[in-house]
Amino acid sequence: MSDELVLGGDLGGTSTRIVIADSEGNVVGRGAAAGGNPTSHPASAAANFGQALHAALTGLDAAAVKSAVVGMAGGVALQRPEVAAQFEAAWTGAGLRSAPQYIGDLEVAFASGTPEPDGTVLIAGTGSNVGLVRNHQLQRTAGGHGWLLGDDGSGFWLGREAVRSVLESLDLREPLGLLGQSVVQAILPGRDEHAAAQREGYDALRDQLVMTVNSRPPVMLAELAPTVITAYAQHDKTAQMLVKRAAELLTETAARLKTASDIGPMVLAGSVAGESSPVGQLIREYFAGDVRTARDGVGGATWLALGALDTALATPQTHARLVD
Structure with a gap:
């Protein structure tokens, strides 16, 4: 197994990032490109995905990648055959043979914030979404309906x-x-x-x-x-009002899923929910308790890919190596 590689991807509205790691969680390749969300960037997402894949695989044997987990915002667009075909072409065009597992950005964000299997995750960046995670898998969501129908409290x-x-x-x-x-x-x-x-x-x-x-x-x-x-x-009054309201909307969305009896930490992800953001600070004050910050979404996806290759590889040690 020492020669086998895993691939993690984080495709968001702002950027596309790919990481290649060995079975011990050591990063051996990285690639990045512009936004890879196929809903918000329908014309360029697949091409950006391909560009990041090629960059990450430079000097590596793509056939050695045996497990791949790709977190994607706007992944519902892959249900359209023409979009799925574009992403498949980008994948195979990079020489990859093992089929990727596409998951939501919520699961990736949670995995990047904690190695624990259960908890709640709130993303507030370009868009916003909340998810309930059990055994590293997404069980329920609230929000995340896109800029036209939702994304309350987000950067948009x-x-x-x-x-x-x-x-x-x-x-x-x-x-x-x-x-x-x-x-x-x-x-x-x-x-x-x-x-x-x-x-x-x-x-x-x-x-x-x-x-x-x-x-x-x-x-x-x-x-x-x-x-x-x-x-x-x-101290602009309008800006202060908007920040406060954004935090209220995000906590209201999270409250649809999270209750006092929920087990596991609350993971916050995205620039709007970040530790230095006043919106994020207000959210942390509201929830208190075990609140953690997602460090590196693509690292979380790579860690999940390690677990998909062999559950014994997804340890707290490899998690720290990939996301810290």
Whole structure:
């Protein structure tokens, strides 16, 4: 078994990451590319997946990969034959022979936060989702319905609500606060919102914002989340309201699954739920107790691949080696 390799993948809205490891949990190959979520990036996800696979396998024998677990956000898109065919072509095109096991990003995030088999996981990054895990397998979910139908409290939600707050101010002919000014600068770089409002009128500025936002992929609104966090740190009232509401929405979603009697830790994952994020800090205050942070999603997927190859290989020691 010492010559056998395992592959872990973490395909999200922002990036695609692949890790190759030996049977002792030592990383021997890494690859990365742009977003691999086939729902939010339908035109490029499979190509990005292939690019990351090729990079990770450089100098390695792809045929030696005997177990593969790939965590994927938006994996429901693989139910469409044309999408599945694109990912299969990327896989075989990299010389891989053992079929991958595609799982949800919730399972990967939980495995990256703890080697324990049971618990709850909350992801808040570009999107948001909550899952109940038993014996390393996802049992139930809450949320995770995508930007159009859900993702409450996510980076997308923060960005959308920030833009909506700007549009409301323009409708009311109110001056823009710190967050509003930052949002305008992010969407329309170099534009002086005060001069534009006086010269062209509030309606013209509002219409240009709406037109520009609608000309881009909707998921790009998540790029405004750091703008909200920065304004929050500078005590902008609107940003503080949005951060508090995001935390409330995420804890409400988690409460659909998690009860006081649940066993195992709560694992938090994603940039919005991170330890340095004010949203994540509020969530941690709410749940308290055994709350852990997902360290490396692709490491968690690789650890699960080790367990799929041989359960005896999925030890706390190999877990620490891959995710810390």
